[in-house]
Amino acid sequence: MISIKSEREIELLKIAGNIVYQTHQYLKPHLKPGVTTKELDILAEKFIRQSGATPSFKGYGGFPGSICVSINDEVVHGIPGRRKLKNGDLVSIDIGACYQGYHGDSAWSYVVGTPSSEKAYLLEHTEKALFAGLAKVKAGVHLGDVSHAIEEYATSHHLGVVKELVGHGVGTNLHEEPEVPNYGKAGSGPILKDGMVIAIEPMLNLGVADIYELEDDWTIITADGKPSAHFEHTIVVRCDGYQILTGEE
Numbered sequence: 001m002i003s004i005k006s007e008r009e010i011e012l013l014k015i016a017g018n019i020v021y022q023t024h025q026y027l028k029p030h031l032k033p034g035v036t037t038k039e040l041d042i043l044a045e046k047f048i049r050q051s052g053a054t055p056s057f058k059g060y061g062g063f064p065g066s067i068c069v070s071i072n073d074e075v076v077h078g079i080p081g082r083r084k085l086k087n088g089d090l091v092s093i094d095i096g097a098c099y100q101g102y103h104g105d106s107a108w109s110y111v112v113g114t115p116s117s118e119k120a121y122l123l124e125h126t127e128k129a130l131f132a133g134l135a136k137v138k139a140g141v142h143l144g145d146v147s148h149a150i151e152e153y154a155t156s157h158h159l160g161v162v163k164e165l166v167g168h169g170v171g172t173n174l175h176e177e178p179e180v181p182n183y184g185k186a187g188s189g190p191i192l193k194d195g196m197v198i199a200i201e202p203m204l205n206l207g208v209a210d211i212y213e214l215e216d217d218w219t220i221i222t223a224d225g226k227p228s229a230h231f232e233h234t235i236v237v238r239c240d241g242y243q244i245l246t247g248e249e
C-alpha cells in the first residue's frame with residue numbers, strides 16, 4: 001500500500017529533506033582533488049548529527065558508511081574509504097537523513113575540477129532526465145507517466161538507463177512503496193495522490209545500461225566501465241504538481 005502522509009508528517013519530511021539538502025551544500029566545497037571519500041563521509045555524518053538528525057544509510061542493510069560516494073563507473077552504493085578524489089573524477093554523492101523518525105533522500109553528481117565534455121554531457125542530461133520525470137508529477141497521473149518521461153529523455157540523449165535500481169516511496173522507512181522505475185509505459189502503474197512522498201532517482205550511463213555488483217557486496221558498477229551519474233530528489237505529490245523536499249526552500 002502506498003501511504004498518504006498527513007500535513008504534520010510532511011512538515012517532518014521537509015525538515016529531514018532540508019537537512020539532506022544542507023549536507024549536500026556543506027560537502028560541495030570539499031569535493032577537491034586529494035580528499036578521501038572517508039573524509040567526506042565523516043564531514044557529512046558530523047553535519048547531519050549537528051542538525052539533529054541521523055544518517056539514514058549508516059547500518060542500513062549493514063552499509064558501513066553514512067553516505068554513498070560513487071566514482072566514475074560506479075553507479076551507486078560506493079563505500080567511503082581511503083580512495084582520494086582526482087581532477088576529472090565524476091563523483092555521485094547520495095545522502096539520507098532521518099529526523100524524528102522521518103527520512104530525506106537525495107543524490108547529486110559532480111565532476112571534480114575540469115570535466116571532460118563527455119562527463120559534462122552525462123551530468124547535464126541526467127539532471128534534466130530527473131526534471132523531465134518531475135514535470136509529469138501531479139495527483140491523478142500514473143506513476144508510469146513519470147517513469148516513461150525519464151526513459152524517453154534518457155534514450156533520446158543516448159544514455160543507458162539502469163533498470164535494476166529504482167526510486168521509492170519515503171516516510172518513516174527509507175524505502176517504501178511504490179517502486180519508481182526510471183523506465184516504463186505511460187498510463188501504467190499506480191495513480192499518484194496528493195500527499196504521497198516519493199524519491200525519483202535516475203541513474204544513467206554514458207554507455208550500456210548493464211551493471212554488476214562488486215565483491216564488496218555493495219558497489220554497483222557499469223558493465224562497460226563507462227561513467228554513470230545519479231540525481232535524486234525526495235518530493236511530495238500535490239494536486240497541482242509537486243514540491244521538492246530535498247531542495248532549496
Ligand code: MG
Nearest residue numbers: 094105106107
Ligand atoms: Mg538516495
Ligand code: MG
Nearest residue numbers: 105199201232
Ligand atoms: Mg533513494
